[in-house]
Amino acid sequence: MTTILELKGITKQFPGVLANDHVDFDLKKGEIHALLGENGAGKTTLMNILYGLYKPDSGELYRDGKEVSLNSPKDAIAIGIGMVHQHFMLIPVFTVTENIMLGEEKLKNAVLDRNGVSAKVGELSQKYGLEIDPESFVEDIPVGVQQRVEIVKTLYRKAEILILDEPTAVLTPQEVEDLFRIMRELTSQGVSIIFITHKLKEVLKIADRITVMRAGKVVGTAIPSETDESHLAAMMVGREVILNVEKEPAQPKEDVLQVIDLKVNDLRGLEAVRGVTFSVRAGEILGIAGVQGNGQTELVEALTGLRQSTGGKVVLQGKDMTNNPPRPIIENGLSHIPEDRQRHGLVLAYPVADNLVLCNYYLPPFGVNFVMQNKAIDENARKLVKDFDIRTPSPFVPTSNLSGGNQQKVIVARELSRPVQLLIANQPTRGLDVGSIEYIHRQIVNMRGKGVAVLLVSAELDEIMSLADRIAVMYQGKIVDIVDTQKTTKSELGLKMAGAQAQA
Ligand SMILES: Nc1ncnc2c1ncn2[C@@H]1O[C@H](COP(=O)(O)OP(=O)(O)O)[C@@H](O)[C@H]1O
Ligand SMILES: [Mg+2]
16 A cells, blocks of 8 residues: 655644654555544644644655645645544534535635535535435534534545544444444545544554554554554553453442432523433442433532422432532532533642542531641641542642643542542543543442442443443433343443434
8 A cells, every 4th residue: 555645753842742742654545544542642733733733843744755834724635635623613504515615715606506516515425425415404413424524525625635533532332333334435435544532442443553642752553453452552551551440240239319300401491301210229330321411411410419400309318409509418428520520620729638628628627616727638638649649749739730630530539538428420531541540440449349329420331331330321311221231232322322212
C-alpha cells in the first residue's frame, strides 16, 4: 500500500503544555489507522494541525510525497482531507442537503443547485451504504445518522482522507457497529481513515494499524493481531494496568433505596423522569444504562436532593426522603459522586484538604462548637491523599491545580471515607485515564463488599457490564427493563437503550 500522507516531527506548544512533541505519523491508502491515547495525549491537536486549524511550531507535512503547508481547513480540503469533529457542526433546522451546501461559495445559484446536491448526496449515500435521506431535517434524525451526514459532507467535498475524532463517544453499541461497517465500506473503496479513540476494544476490532500517543509523544505503533488490550493500555498509561475488575458474586441483603413511581422535570419543565420504580439492596451494584439525556441526570438529582420531584417517592433506609434537601439525605447515609464534578463535586478554589471535608466540616472531629478544627482537617487530608493516591504537591494547594483524574479522586476519597449506606456514582470515570478508572472501579467494588448499596449511572456500557450485578435500562425517562448482568449481552442492552421493545 502506498503512503499518501506523512507527518514528520510535528511539535505544538500551548501555554504550559507541549501538546505535540516531535510526532511522526503516516497513513496508507485504504487503511484505518487508529490514533489511541488518553484524554490530553495530543490527538485532537495533531488532527487540527492536519486539518489546517492550527499551525505547528515545527515539523513537516507530506501529501503523496510532496511537502504541503496548510493555512486553513480550505487548504486541507483542497488536498482531500476531511474531518468529523468530536462535536458536530450541523444546523438542526436545516435539511441534510442544506447543511451540505453550507459554506460552498460557488453556489451562487443555490436554488438551481439544490437538486443537484441532493442527488449527489443520495448517490454517495448509496455508494457507501450510509442510508441518509438528503431531504430529512437534521433535528429529526438520530445522532448516529447525523454523524454520517458529517461524513457525507466530507465525501461531497471529495475527501480521500477522513479524520474521525472520537466518533464512537456519542453512539449506542448498534450505531458503533453501523459506523464500523461504513468505515470498512469506505476503505474498501479507497478512502483512508484516521480513527481517534481512547477505547481499546474498538481499535483492536477495526484498525489496520494502531499508533499510541501519551503526553504529546508517539509511544509506538502496533498491529491488532500482534497486540492486546493490556499491552495497549500499558502503552497508553506508561505502566501495567489491571483492566478487569475482579469481584465475588453479590450477596445482596435488604433494600436500602426504594424509588417508587418517581417523576422529575428537567430544566425546561418537561417531564424527564416519567415514573420509575426500582430498589437497590445492600451489597449490590445496580447499574443504570442508557444513552445520555434519557433522564439519568434528573433521576440522580432528585435522589440526591439537588432537584425537586413532581411525583412518587424516595425512601432511604426506611425513611421517606422525597424532596428533602441534600444534607438530611447525606446524614441518612448517602454518598454521591456527581456527574458534573466541578460544579457539584468540588469547590475548585478551596484547598484539597477543605474539599475533603465538604460534607462533614461542621461535625466532630472537624467542627466543634462552630469552630473548624484545622489539625483534624489536616490529618484527614494527609491520610486520604495517601490512601486514595491523590497526586498533589500538597493537601493545601487549590483543588483547581490538580488534573481531572486527581480531582475525581478527591471526590471519591471524600465520599467513600465516611459512613455510607448508599453510594450513587454518576459517570464516575468519565474523561479519566485508564489508571484512575482502574482505581475508582476497585473502590466501588470494595464498597459493595462492605455491604453498601451502589447505584451506578454510566453512559459506558462496558463499565456498567463489568461492575453492575443488575442493570436497569433507561430510555426516554422510563426504566424499560431490569436484567441480571450475567443473563444479558451488550447487544441486547444496546437494543433496549435504543428503544427497541424488550423481548418477552
Ligand atoms: N487551544 C488550546 N490551548 C491551550 N491548550 C490546549 C489547546 N488545545 C489543547 N490544549 C492542551 O493540549 C493537550 C492535548 O490536548 P488534545 O490534543 O485535545 O488531547 P486529546 O485529543 O488527546 O484528548 C492538553 O493538555 C490540552 O489541555
Ligand atoms: Mg481529543
